[in-house]
Amino acid sequence: MTNTDQPTDQAGLRPTKQRLAVASALAETEGFQSAQEIHDLLGRRGDSVGLATVYRTLQRLAEAGDVDMMRTEDGEAIYRRCSDSHHHHLVCRTCGRTVEVEGPAVERWTSAMAAEHGYADVSHTLEIFGTCRDCQ
Amino acid sequence: MTNTDQPTDQAGLRPTKQRLAVASALAETEGFQSAQEIHDLLGRRGDSVGLATVYRTLQRLAEAGDVDMMRTEDGEAIYRRCSDSHHHHLVCRTCGRTVEVEGPAVERWTSAMAAEHGYADVSHTLEIFGTCRDCQ
């Protein structure tokens, strides 16, 4: 289901069967998934794709900003499709439900802090964790 | 030098020679270090401590909140002694120089976002990266 007829803008990469498969796996899943989970999902679904290819594709997508990459508590990389504007995540510690949040407040604060200490070319990472309504 | 005569509050853990060695390695270093770097440092210095022990000790200290743990871009865990109050880090992408920053603004913002979406029991992680004055 949920065909990916749209171009999916893969930033100058060939739209190969494998890359489309990974893209669709991301498209039809709401939360964050590890490369291996995506690999398993594709295998189970029939569109088998090599594990190395899944890793490569996810890296490319993350670099291009087409997906968000964050790390679990134990360092594993997990990915999720997301809007292309800068934003942060509010993640449920129990079920993983994720909400994208944004606002000028943090952006301003981080810039101010950096400027105050003479740091240039600033970026930041911010993740909020909590227990969502359904899991309380 | 810089003896660690203070109790170093190891949260109910036996103050063994090894744990004290790790604590002192953290005490005399300013920036973030990986477990392996600490292990090497101790070896070079004579207070040889098993690698597994270094890992175990750092985990305990991190859980107890006596040191900060964050992850490098590629998922490696790095540790640094730090003040015990809640704060965030402003890290130089080039030389690693780190400044601890804090302020009620972000704390309020994250709480507000979480509340707005019905998330309870909230915590967050925030790291700011930039290029420090000396590295520009």
Place this chain on the structure above:
DNA sequence: CCATGTTTGACAACGATTCTCATTGCGAGT
């Protein structure tokens, strides 16, 4: 169809972290 640069996949190689388990060292109680 052909030449040429991409992409893929099976598998090996890596590197950080964790596990195993026999040995050692505290430390409370005597």
Place this chain on the structure above:
DNA sequence: ACTCGCAATGAGAATCGTTGTCAAACATGG
């Protein structure tokens, strides 16, 4: 000080996510 019980250690093996290798399969422009 002596002893018992259990926490702590260390050497090495084992995990496991991730990356490297490289020959074979492909996509694309001419």
